[in-house]
Amino acid sequence: MRRRPVVSGPTVSAVSAGRHFSLEPLADGVWAAVHRAGGWAIGNAGIVDLGDATLVFDAGLTPEAGVELAAAARSLTGRPPTHLLLSHYHNDHLRGFQALPDAPLFASETTRGLVDTRGREELASDLEHGAARLAETKALEHDDDPVRRAFAGAFVPYWEALVATAPRIALRLPEVTFEGRMRFHGPRRSADFATLGAGHTPDDAVLILPDDGVVFCGDLLFVASHPYLADGDPEGWLRALETLKRLGAGRYLPGHGPVGTAADVDALSAHIGDLLAKAEDLHRQGVTAADLGDPLPEDASAAWDFAFPFYRANLRFVLRRLEG
Numbered sequence: 090m091r092r093r094p095v096v097s098g099p100t101v102s103a104v105s106a107g108r109h110f111s112l113e114p115l116a117d118g119v120w121a122a123v124h125r126a127g128g129w130a131i132g133n134a135g136i137v138d139l140g141d142a143t144l145v146f147d148a149g150l151t152p153e154a155g156v157e158l159a160a161a162a163r164s165l166t167g168r169p170p171t172h173l174l175l176s177h178y179h180n181d182h183l184r185g186f187q188a189l190p191d192a193p194l195f196a197s198e199t200t201r202g203l204v205d206t207r208g209r210e211e212l213a214s215d216l217e218h219g220a221a222r223l224a225e226t227k228a229l230e231h232d233d234d235p236v237r238r239a240f241a242g243a244f245v246p247y248w249e250a251l252v253a254t255a256p257r258i259a260l261r262l263p264e265v266t267f268e269g270r271m272r273f274h275g276p277r278r279s280a281d282f283a284t285l286g287a288g289h290t291p292d293d294a295v296l297i298l299p300d301d302g303v304v305f306c307g308d309l310l311f312v313a314s315h316p317y318l319a320d321g322d323p324e325g326w327l328r329a330l331e332t333l334k335r336l337g338a339g340r341y342l343p344g345h346g347p348v349g350t351a352a353d354v355d356a357l358s359a360h361i362g363d364l365l366a367k368a369e370d371l372h373r374q375g376v377t378a379a380d381l382g383d384p385l386p387e388d389a390s391a392a393w394d395f396a397f398p399f400y401r402a403n404l405r406f407v408l409r410r411l412e413g
Contacts, residue, residue: 139275176307
């Protein structure tokens with residue numbers, strides 16, 4: 090990959106203090122929109138100026154986050170979003186697009202089907218159980234365990250956002266779908282929107298900017314944060330991470346966490362590999378998912394966000410697969 094220099098400017102600082110996102114320039118005309126703690130974005134997003142069009146990659150959990158993202162795109166590029174790109178079907182990347190009805194939404198054909206099935210199931214669950222989940226999470230704010238308190242600090246805003254917004258969500262299905270890879274061309278740059286197959290979910294897409302050395306990874310990459318495996322394919326995820334590493338980018342925007350580098354791709358790959366090995370060892374010892382208890386990691390990932398409850402959930406998921 091050729092890498093253009095990172096460029097900042099007055100328009101960046103003018104829109105970087107939003108409630109839901111903070112903006113970070115990754116290259117000239119390319120920005121990361123990183124979830125701001127306490128905000129209602131939850132997932133990261135990206136903005137790309139093609140020169141005659143503006144791409145927005147993912148849009149956060151809520152219409153409020155989508156409105157803020159669209160305003161940032163307009164301020165930074167001089168035009169409203171013209172192409173909306175969805176990495177995968179999960180709510181914290183999808184629902185912000187409800188606030189952006191004037192541009193087409195692009196996704197893989199598989200992801201469109203998942204929005205129409207699992208996405209609707211997820212919304213129904215949020216409507217039915219959101220208030221109870223919020224109360225359960227708020228109860229952890231005063232837990233003796235600092236790991237649980239940290240989880241509550243991050244996830245109380247998540248459930249507050251869902252309780253407040255789920256009743257007015259009407260899921261938007263992608264209008265344009267693709268298989269494999271599609272390319273956007275503009276006078277300023279080209280961008281490749283590519284699906285890497287099953288990983289974090291049954292289908293995950295990334296946005297590659299080959300001339301800028303930047304990749305928007307969606308939830309195929311978590312930086313300093315525990316991933317969530319149970320909706321996807323861990324072995325496929327490892328293959329996808331190897332593909333991301335081979336791109337040789339200088340900056341990788343994760344779905345969650347700060348902007349990363351190839352070292353963060355390696356760290357997540359090593360963590361998932363170690364977790365699979367740990368589950369296999371437990372399985373050989375006769376430990377079942379039901380027996381697991383509440384373990385925490387014993388490696389460097391112990392310092393990552395959300396060791397509770399995702400490490401336990403991930404181990405249980407892999408053990409259940411080994412149990413057949």
